[in-house]
Amino acid sequence: xxLKEQKEAEAATAQTTARKAATAAAPGKKDEGxxxxxxxxxxxxxxxxxxxxxxxxRKEELSARLADPTLYAGPADExxxxxxxxxxxxxxxxALYARWSxxxxxxx
Numbered sequence: 001x002x003l004k005e006q007k008e009a010e011a012a013t014a015q016t017t018a019r020k021a022a023t024a025a026a027p028g029k030k031d032e033g034x035x036x037x038x039x040x041x042x043x044x045x046x047x048x049x050x051x052x053x054x055x056x057x058r059k060e061e062l063s064a065r066l067a068d069p070t071l072y073a074g075p076a077d078e079x080x081x082x083x084x085x086x087x088x089x090x091x092x093x094x095a096l097y098a099r100w101s102x103x104x105x106x107x108x
Contacts, residue, residue, distance in 0.1 A: 037107050045103045052096045059089035 037045065065071055065082050072079060 048100045055093045062086040062089055
């Protein structure tokens with residue numbers, strides 16, 4: 001079971017790396033007509049890189065924890081908690097990238 005979770009963690013990490021590369025290489029879209037960002041949206045966009053970096057660091061920390069065999073020697077509820085936190089961290093990273101893309105598209 002640990003091997004399956006480790007493989008899932010590695011796949012998620014590879015997917016995040018691929019998503020970063022695709023986001024950096026993707027040409028700007030103008031779906032929303034290039035409206036002007038509000039002050040709040042500008043502030044959000046300015047802090048987006050730091051937020052994504054922090055969320056990815058949390059995900060990597062949890063991935064390393066899932067790869068640690070000592071985790072599986074302890075209580076099963078701890079494994080479940082860390083696995084759930086890893087899943088939530090991945091969803092948070094995905095949401096941040098989606099919001100970043102949305103703000104960049106609106107700014108373009």
